[in-house]
Amino acid sequence: MKTIGVLTSGGDAPGMNAAIRAVTRTAIRKGMRVIGIRRGYNGLIKGDMFEMNDRSVSDIIQKGGTILYTARCPEFRYEEGLQKAKQACIDAGIEGIVAIGGDGSFRGAADLSERGIPCVGVPGTIDNDIDCTEYTIGYDTAMNTAMEMVDKLRDTAQSHERCSVVEVMGRNAGYLALNTGIACGASFIITSEMEYSMDSLVAKINSSRKLGKEHFIVVVAEGIGNSECIAEQIEKATGIETRATILGHVQRGGRPTVRDRVVASEMGNYAVDLLEKDIGNRVVGMQDNKIVDFDIQEALKMKKKFTEELYDIANEISF
Ligand code: ADP
Ligand code: F6P
Numbered sequence: 001m002k003t004i005g006v007l008t009s010g011g012d013a014p015g016m017n018a019a020i021r022a023v024t025r026t027a028i029r030k031g032m033r034v035i036g037i038r039r040g041y042n043g044l045i046k047g048d049m050f051e052m053n054d055r056s057v058s059d060i061i062q063k064g065g066t067i068l069y070t071a072r073c074p075e076f077r078y079e080e081g082l083q084k085a086k087q088a089c090i091d092a093g094i095e096g097i098v099a100i101g102g103d104g105s106f107r108g109a110a111d112l113s114e115r116g117i118p119c120v121g122v123p124g125t126i127d128n129d130i131d132c133t134e135y136t137i138g139y140d141t142a143m144n145t146a147m148e149m150v151d152k153l154r155d156t157a158q159s160h161e162r163c164s165v166v167e168v169m170g171r172n173a174g175y176l177a178l179n180t181g182i183a184c185g186a187s188f189i190i191t192s193e194m195e196y197s198m199d200s201l202v203a204k205i206n207s208s209r210k211l212g213k214e215h216f217i218v219v220v221a222e223g224i225g226n227s228e229c230i231a232e233q234i235e236k237a238t239g240i241e242t243r244a245t246i247l248g249h250v251q252r253g254g255r256p257t258v259r260d261r262v263v264a265s266e267m268g269n270y271a272v273d274l275l276e277k278d279i280g281n282r283v284v285g286m287q288d289n290k291i292v293d294f295d296i297q298e299a300l301k302m303k304k305k306f307t308e309e310l311y312d313i314a315n316e317i318s319f
Pocket of ligand 2: 011125126127169170171172222252
């Protein structure tokens with residue numbers, strides 16, 4: 001391949017810029033041209049793209065967000081949109097694409113690969129909800145941001161002897177909630193992967209109260225929702241003044257952590273290695289801490305095991 005494109009799609013994640021940088025510089029070192037495509041598949045369909053050089057990706061490794069912007073593109077789910085995208089690639093001389101995003105973006109990448117433009121997916125989402133990979137770019141930064149926020153909430157919960165119910169992102173997945181919860185010493189973590197009852201939550205709070213605990217943190221995964229309602233129920237059942245906080249999009253921003261910068265650099269570099277060999281329809285992932293790749297359709301069928309052991313540990317040590 002002589003020319004490749006790179007785009008970010010779906011929800012942004014800290015570390016996407018580091019991945020764009022790695023893709024660009026790896027490709028340039030291999031003698032390829034790199035086209036930056038703006039706003040995900042939208043930019044591809046509209047031909048909103050520009051040639052990148054080493055300097056286009058200077059001073060971005062430390063920045064959150066994505067310099068290529070990101071978007072959701074409903075048109076890309078239909079044949080007409082895919083054909084427009086294919087034609088735009090042909091017009092721009094793009095022979096392969098690195099698509100940085102989540103599952104939805106990978107489905108789009110598979111569809112475009114099927115139509116003759118080889119694509120490689122790189123997992124970028126704060127949710128860590130992509131089954132073929134142990135790790136997704138942005139996850140570590142988001143966990144650290146959520147942890148900092150919950151630490152702050154703990155300060156005020158401690159002063160007022162309150163219970164703080166905190167809802168963290170993750171779409172339907174509880175990885176962010178579980179890790180934030182254990183890192184912040186939450187009394188209880190609620191995720192859709194693990195069964196729970198309000199009775200067991202209240203019993204846990206009451207038993208640690210008997211052991212002298214004066215304030216409480218309950219972390220709720222976004223997939224469960226209802227944090228206001230959970231807070232009201234806790235207050236009613238325990239008599240402890242309770243407040244709910246939804247952390248929201250703050251978790252998607254900020255300077256990427258070391259882990260996100262390093263993994264993004266490795267994955268971006270690996271993706272270009274595949275395209276250089278004319279290998280498309282693949283997604284890059286991490287297994288046993290090593291960077292690997294899978295067929296996109298196979299990857300989309302995989303199922304990742306939730307870290308139940310960690311959940312049990314969190315429960316055991318949070319009295
Ligand atoms: P993420 O990549 O984070 O999972 P989305 O699910 O919003 O985010 O998907 C991002 C974009 O990928 C969509 O806006 C659309 O352009 C494309 N996409 C999603 N699903 C499909 C699909 N089934 N076929 C083709 N393209 C898709
Ligand atoms: O996938 C990342 C994520 O932040 C999820 O945690 C959340 O459910 C969703 O995106 C929010 O999407 P939007 O940016 O469209 O509000």
